[in-house]
Amino acid sequence: MKIALKLLWYFAFLWVAMLCIGVFVMYSGFFKYQRAFLTIKQAAINTGWYLPAFYCHIIGSSLILFAGFFQFSKAVYNNRQLHRPLGKLYVFGVLFFAAPGAYVMTLFVNRGNWVFASFFVQNTLWVIFTLLAWLYIKKGRVTDHIYMMRRSYALAFAAVTLRFYIWGLTVFGHGVNFENNYIIIAFLSWVPNLLVAELINHFDNTRISPISHDNSN
Known part of the structure; x- marks a missing residue:
């Protein structure tokens, strides 16, 4: 079981790394927007709203995917001096950029x-x-915080699962333009992730006593 979980961890990290590195490689270069799917978004780009939002989302999401991924590592979680700034980066990135x-x-x-x-x-x-x-x-409600962060990161990880399904359908299926395919993967990218987070929360018997406000900062 431990071996399977470790393999799953490495598999997830591989996809997170590929997504994040791919974003910076593909969309770097003074923010030239004649790249990838942006070539079919010219009407949206011409509004002046889409391009800034796009870069806020993809760059913010890339940073928080990395930051959030390691937050669930015991080594990082037990290192308060590392866990807290990464947590702040994650929350700030989600609330003010990615979302x-x-x-x-x-x-x-x-x-x-x-x-x-x-x-x-x-x-x-x-x-x-x-x-x-x-x-x-x-x-200071640590247990509730952990449960919510699992739910939050499950939805952040949808950026990875969405692209995984698009890749799978493109390579092994009819692509995302096949009838109803994009509707299916749009929901499939995050609903199962959230269900997994709920299952983990349900079977997690760990309960951490509330800590004082001073210790939670």
Whole structure:
């Protein structure tokens, strides 16, 4: 079981690394936007709203994916001097960059109402869980904070699972333009992630006593 979990950890890290490195390689170079799928977003870019939101989202998401991934490592979690700044980076990145950028990008989704609804609900839950996680730790409610952070990162990890499904459908299927495929992967990218987080929370018997406000900062 431990070997399987370790292999899963390395597999997840590989995809996080590929996504984050790919973002900086593909979209670097003085923010030239004639790249990848942005070539089909010219109408949105011309509004003046899309491009700033896009870079806030992808760069913010890349940073918080890395920061959040290591927060669940015991070595990092037990190192308060490292865990706290990474946690602040994660919360700040979600609430002020990644999620606001995602909201603006969602307005320009052109794949139908169901895809729009999926991304909108996912992003809203992401904001709620992240904000609650921050409020809980400020109040010293460590266990509640951990549960909420699992939910929050499950939704952040949707950036990875979405691209994994797109890659899988492109290589082994008919691509994302096949009938209803994008609707399916839009929900599949985050709903199972959240269910896994809920299962982990449900079977986690660890209970940490509330700590004082002074110790939670």
